[in-house]
Amino acid sequence: MSDRQSVPALRPSALQGHKPAGHSVFGKLFFKESFCAWIFIAPALIGFAVFYLLPCVRALYISLTDWNLLRAAKFIGPANYSRLWSDPNFWNAMRVTVLYVLYNIPVQTAIGLLLAALLAHLGRSVVMRSIIIAPYLIANVIAAIIWFWMLDPLLGFGNAVLQAVGAGRIAFFSDQHLALPTIAAVNIWRHMGLVAILFYAGIQTIPRDIYEAARIEGAGPWKNFWRITLPLLRPTLVFVLITSIIGSFQVFDSIAVTTLGGPVNSTRTIVWYIYESAFENFRMGYASAMSCALFVCLAVATLIQMRILHSGKSELE
Amino acid sequence: MRSIVVFFRSGPSLKNCAGYAILGVFAIISLGPIWIAIKTALSDSRTLFIGAGSLLPTDPTLFNIQRVLGLADPTDPRLAQTSFGKIDFFRALTNSAIFTILAVVPQIASSAMAAYAFARLRFAGRGMIFFLFLCATMIPGVVLFIPNFILIKDLGWLNSFQGMAAPYALMTPFAVFFLRQMFLSTPRELEESALMDGASYFTIFFRIVLPLHRSALGTLTILTALSAWNEFFWPFLVGRSESVRVMAVAINAFRQQQAGGSPDWSGLMACTVLGIVPIAVLLVVFGRKVVESFQYTGPK
Numbered sequence: 277m278s279d280r281q282s283v284p285a286l287r288p289s290a291l292q293g294h295k296p297a298g299h300s301v302f303g304k305l306f307f308k309e310s311f312c313a314w315i316f317i318a319p320a321l322i323g324f325a326v327f328y329l330l331p332c333v334r335a336l337y338i339s340l341t342d343w344n345l346l347r348a349a350k351f352i353g354p355a356n357y358s359r360l361w362s363d364p365n366f367w368n369a370m371r372v373t374v375l376y377v378l379y380n381i382p383v384q385t386a387i388g389l390l391l392a393a394l395l396a397h398l399g400r401s402v403v404m405r406s407i408i409i410a411p412y413l414i415a416n417v418i419a420a421i422i423w424f425w426m427l428d429p430l431l432g433f434g435n436a437v438l439q440a441v442g443a444g445r446i447a448f449f450s451d452q453h454l455a456l457p458t459i460a461a462v463n464i465w466r467h468m469g470l471v472a473i474l475f476y477a478g479i480q481t482i483p484r485d486i487y488e489a490a491r492i493e494g495a496g497p498w499k500n501f502w503r504i505t506l507p508l509l510r511p512t513l514v515f516v517l518i519t520s521i522i523g524s525f526q527v528f529d530s531i532a533v534t535t536l537g538g539p540v541n542s543t544r545t546i547v548w549y550i551y552e553s554a555f556e557n558f559r560m561g562y563a564s565a566m567s568c569a570l571f572v573c574l575a576v577a578t579l580i581q582m583r584i585l586h587s588g589k590s591e592l593e
Numbered sequence: 594m595r596s597i598v599v600f601f602r603s604g605p606s607l608k609n610c611a612g613y614a615i616l617g618v619f620a621i622i623s624l625g626p627i628w629i630a631i632k633t634a635l636s637d638s639r640t641l642f643i644g645a646g647s648l649l650p651t652d653p654t655l656f657n658i659q660r661v662l663g664l665a666d667p668t669d670p671r672l673a674q675t676s677f678g679k680i681d682f683f684r685a686l687t688n689s690a691i692f693t694i695l696a697v698v699p700q701i702a703s704s705a706m707a708a709y710a711f712a713r714l715r716f717a718g719r720g721m722i723f724f725l726f727l728c729a730t731m732i733p734g735v736v737l738f739i740p741n742f743i744l745i746k747d748l749g750w751l752n753s754f755q756g757m758a759a760p761y762a763l764m765t766p767f768a769v770f771f772l773r774q775m776f777l778s779t780p781r782e783l784e785e786s787a788l789m790d791g792a793s794y795f796t797i798f799f800r801i802v803l804p805l806h807r808s809a810l811g812t813l814t815i816l817t818a819l820s821a822w823n824e825f826f827w828p829f830l831v832g833r834s835e836s837v838r839v840m841a842v843a844i845n846a847f848r849q850q851q852a853g854g855s856p857d858w859s860g861l862m863a864c865t866v867l868g869i870v871p872i873a874v875l876l877v878v879f880g881r882k883v884v885e886s887f888q889y890t891g892p893k
Contacts, residue, residue, distance in 0.1 A: 418841070
């Protein structure tokens with residue numbers, strides 16, 4: 277991992293003559309590279325150890341106990357994992373989460389690509405980019421509550437429009453079959469601008485002369501997009517797919533503020549189920565086991581994607 | 594104005610018109626729901642049913658905004674409506690500001706120091722530690738939330754600002770990577786000549802590296818402040834009491850108050866609009882900088 281080229285060639289010890297005179301031993305320490313490095317890194321390292329490294333180890337340990345906050349934890353080995361394997365609620369949560377990801381990712385990526393291509397082609401207006409990224413700057417909770425209001429069966433604007441065009445009222449968030457796609461739609465609304473901006477930035481790195489050459493060859497915009505833009509966007513595509521899949525796997529906020537996992541478990545995603553187990557039923561051991569399982573799933577999914585999409589290497593490199 | 598002119602630069606061919614139309618539709622999709630929230634916040638709450646399909650506020654009033662901020666005249670007869678929820682949103686907005694500052698300022702300071710060490714200084718275990726930091730980005734938040742919640746609880750920091758900000762305050766892997774990348778992308782000549790003139794690493798860091806990367810630090814501040822301002826899950830776990838709860842947690846609590854009946858929509862929308870105002874100001878004042886900040890978050 278260490279990149280050798282960033283190591284400074286010059287070290288202060290080689291500069292005896294230039295050193296300010298009259299420093300104590302302690303003063304000299306501050307010119308020693310590795311000593312300074314540890315001082316620079318100390319605060320972040322403490323934060324990393326306390327809030328990332330140790331919690332990870334602790335989560336794994338808790339997952340092997342029957343801890344429920346009330347009495348002392350008892351070590352029960354992999355019992356939580358075998359219970360998880362035969363827990364229909366866990367598998368339902370996994371199914372709901374994967375479904376949510378499948379609703380989300382294709383639509384969000386397609387809209388993002390379309391908007392990015394239009395932005396790159398029709399003008400680089402920062403106003404337009406600001407407008408489409410605006411929903412992403414709004415908190416998940418606020419985005420969800422706005423749509424919850426828009427789609428309220430009785431008073432919402434969306435249902436008033438449906439009434440006006442002659443369709444009946446639809447209870448988007450309280451219909452068993454519509455709740456999950458609706459929450460996915462809210463997520464697409466919030467993220468499409470960000471995805472578009474990322475693709476737009478990727479398109480900017482593609483050299484103009486490639487398009488110029490294609491134009492001379494007589495290629496139209498449609499062909500350009502499939503033959504040049506999309507292949508050369510691969511690093512961005514990999515990045516966007518991996519981060520948005522990891523992100524939507526962990527959907528929580530919009531469910532907490534709207535459906536609370538209902539109706540009939542149709543929006544009970546894995547993170548919501550973990551939250552319920554840990555903080556409403558206080559089954560810390562079982563919830564930790566599920567969170568570790570989720571971690572493994574995400575790591576495997578990421579590795580598979582990186583394999584399929586040939587990591588982040590661009591065709592230009 | 595200029596950017597609007599540039600926007601129409603390509604000229605009005607038929608194909609381009611279709612493109613502008615699509616962009617226009619998506620602009621409306623992006624901003625439309627936000628406008629409906631504003632419209633509702635400014636409407637009289639008794640007109641919600643008849644005004645449901647209207648695009649403009651019905652009987653426009655600032656009463657809802659005043660009400661959720663606790664600024665309404667206590668003798669106002671409209672306050673007697675029983676469907677109104679109770680909320681002190683001014684408190685929530687202040688709490689959000691405190692939480693954002695506590696989470697962001699120390700995080701950037703200590704992440705910048707670590708990023709400088711990773712980018713420029715040689716020490717044993719650098720590659721190993723950096724690799725561990727890299728792995729940390731892969732961990733789903735929920736894995737860390739359970740043990741971190743227990744840690745904060747054991748420290749007696751539940752429902753306190755230090756408990757809410759602690760996991761963000763000393764570092765986030767993203768901030769360290771972002772700044773390391775920025776530091777690596779600039780030539781080191783200036784630093785080397787300062788070193789030769791006898792400057793210590795601390796002088797170099799504070800006098801050369803930080804001022805040189807003002808723009809990158811600004812970008813990172815925008816990104817981290819936005820995510821702290823919008824954060825929900827962690828503050829929801831450790832900061833639920835009214836004295837510390839942030840905007841998103843307060844809105845959620847306000848919405849759950851009327852779980853049975855119909856929520857206090859005009860109050861809720863007044864809260865959402867107030868929660869969006871700081872972001873709108875940021876976007877209007879620093880539009881280009883904000884948009885470009887997000888472009889930086891992509892792959893390098």
